[in-house]
Amino acid sequence: MLLKELSALASPLNDQQIGQLQKTVADLSPQQLAWISGYFWGLSQTPAAAGATPQPLAAAVATAAKPAGKLTIIYASQTGNAKGVAKSLEAAAQADGIEVSLYSADDYKPRDLAKETHLVIVASTNGEGEPPDNAISLHEFLQSKKAPKLDKLQYAVLGLGDSSYEFFCQTGKDFDTFLSKLGAKAITPRIDCDVDYEGDAERWRSDVLGKVKETIGGGASEVVVPLHAATSVGTASAYSKQNPYTAELVANQKITGRDSGKDVRHIEIDLGESGLTYQPGDALGVYYTNSPALADEILAKAGLTGDETVEVAGESLTLRQALIEKFEITASNPQQVAAFAELSGSKKLQKLAEDKDKLRQYANNTQVADVLGEKKTKLTAEQLVGLLRKLTPRLYSIASSQEEVGEEVHLTVGLVEFKNGDNTRVGGASGFLAQRAEESGEVKVFIEHNDNFKLPADDDAPVIMVGPGTGIAPFRAFLQERDARGAEGKNWLFFGDRTFTQDFLYQVEWQKYLKDGVLTEIDLAFSRDQAEKVYVQDKLLAKGQAVWQWLQDGAYLYICGDATRMAKDVHEALITVIEQHGGKSREDAENYLNELRKAKRYQKDVY
Structure with a gap:
């Protein structure tokens, strides 16, 4: 009424x-x-x-x-996971009748912290322990002299990360430390979530909202809101990470030469009538199943038949089926290696577990089956499952623009393949796309939007792209998009790989873009074509004066590829360029790049 x-x-x-x-x-x-x-x-x-x-x-x-306060939620998100968790928390708070506001970290005014009563930060970590691009300013403010005393503030922090990396959930840890030092009181202890974060995040959310309601209050009866609620980030499609679309794989072409030491595939997937849309810079999430042969090898090493019954998320499955469909059985992780060291009594693994750096290096280069092979150990089904992480989708940078390819989406996938003793090991997702998906012709996918890796809105702005190896993928999308839009801005591509004849990915396309004037300049670094190895960072240094001039002219700078080495080396080269040609000290050069990041003129898509 x-x-x-x-x-x-x-x-x-x-x-x-x-x-x-x-x-x-x-x-x-x-x-x-x-x-x-x-x-x-x-x-x-x-x-x-x-x-x-x-x-x-x-x-x-x-x-x-009149409430006793309100809840403010801030997300520091690079690829969208932290944003999704934050939006789910917002929906649950609203269902509980709690007054709530949600902000991207770069939309929040840091000085308003002094007015807050209850704050939640959901933070992912970028690169080598760095805050996501949208959280740089807030991260700096909280550790500066400008930060106010926050002794009236109650807060909670959720960190998202990958324990395979050295600086696991570092941004969440930073925010927790900063707020505590400023006098704020934690509502509940910080939680650091690994790649299979959903269960931990839901339990944390329930705990946080329970504590918030005790002081803020809420009149509505409790409503259960799934973690994935309200996580839409711009697509009208009914398909999402929680409800992936079963698409048709229409092309799987090897684009490295016959004698190349690498197997790189150009993958084309038909999105049909899914309604899925994407922009250059976004990623495609791919769900995959594991190799049955690998599952059988793991079962044999654990002394199990595979007929044992296990429960996964309330579903009863045979252990073999669970290994194929529900668990990560290719990549290992430090916690897993340490746990198996204790179960098996392996002296080698126990010694590794005492050194975090060596443990992480071993885990990153050893698959699960080979960890189990370090010492023959009879395991129960529960013990084996307890060692494994849940299978999570792989994200691949999209290598196409919908302006060019319509209802398709293209990927550039490097097949992970290496020898371990007499065994050939293949990556889980890359092996699936290169081999098993070809047989069925189907793959379950979703779009992961990335607001932190986007072309400038100004079509006249110049763009510098640095993408060695499969890091070239998003820049193929960038140039397709700029070509379709008739953008007048200059485009400069730095690409590198092993050899010109075997590893020049999409060579014909780059040559056409050069001829048509879409690509203004291209610099190539093929490391094994001469006695002294040459990399993209060397090309940046060699063209330092021109790079500096482009930056002065407003260029946007993009890096895509390996985070542990390439991105670090390119960053160092940029620092040197700014020092030498901009006449700045190292500290000023770092600040210059930091300001570019804040202005979204220096963006990274690294992994």
Whole structure:
């Protein structure tokens, strides 16, 4: 019933009270109205309600509507996972009747922290322990002299990361430390989530909201909101990470030469009538299944048949089926190696577990089957499953623009393949795309939007792209897009690989773009074509004066590829270029690049 209809119908309120009610609730949100509804209902059930002296209606509503504070959620997100968790938390808070505001870290004014009562930060970590691009300013502010005392603030932090990396969840740890030093009190201890984060994040969310409700309050009955609720980031499609689209794989072409030491595939996938849309810079999430032969090898090493029954997320499966469909059985991780060292009593692994750097290096270069092969150990099904992480989709930088390819999406996939003793090991997702998906012709996919790796809105802005190896993928999409849009801005590509004759990925396309004037300049670094190895960072240094001039002219700079070596080396080369040709100290050169990152003129897609 609408308020304006009350006066025309039988009502326990007189006209003056109706007027007060209409005036008082005019500016309230739906969540506040729901809270008030519950509050008034509660008042009506108290024994004293009938005989109590009536309070002016406006005063009663004002009292009921005034919370003890509000919840502010900030996400520091590079590829979208932290944003998804934050939006889910927002939806759950709204369902609980909590007043809540959600911000990307770069949209939040840091000085407003002094006004907050309850704060939640969901933070991923970028590169070597760096904050995501959208959180640089907030990260700097909290450790500066400008940061205010926050002794009235209650907060919680959730970190997202990958334990295979040295600086696991470092940004979340940083925010937790900064807030604590400023006097803020933790509502609940920080949680550091690994790649299969959903379960831990849901439990953390429930805990945080329970603590927040104790001090803020909430009138609506509790509603269960799945972690993936409200995570849409711009596509109208019904398909998402939680509901992937079964697409058709229409092309799988090797694009390295016959004598190349690498197997790189150009993959084309038909999105059909899925309604999935993407922009250059986005990623395609690919769900895959494991090799049955590899699952059988792991079962044999654990002394199991595979017929044992296990439960995964409430579903009962045979152990063999679970290994093929539900668990990561290719890449190992440091926690797994340390756990198996304890179970097996392997002295080699126990010694490795004592040195974090060596443990991480071993885990990053050894697959699960070979970890189990270090010492023959009889395991139970529960012990084996307890060692494994849940299978998570792989993200691949999209190598096409929809302006060019329509309902298709293209990928550039390097097949991970290496020898370990007599065994040939193949990557889980790359092996699936290069081999098994070809047989069925189907692959389950979703779009992962990346707002931190995007072409400039200004089509006249110059662009510098650095992408060796399969890091070339998004820049193929960039040039397709700029060509389709008729962008006038200059484009400069730095590409590198092993040899010109075997590893020049998409060579014909780059030559056509050069001829047509879409690609202004291209610099190539083939490391094994001469006695002294040459890499993309060497080409940047050699063209330092021109690179500096492009930056001065407003160029946007993009890097895609390996985070552990290439991205670091390119960053160092850029520092040198700015020092030598910009006449700056190292500190000023670092600050210059940092300012470019804040302005979204220096963007990385590294892995």
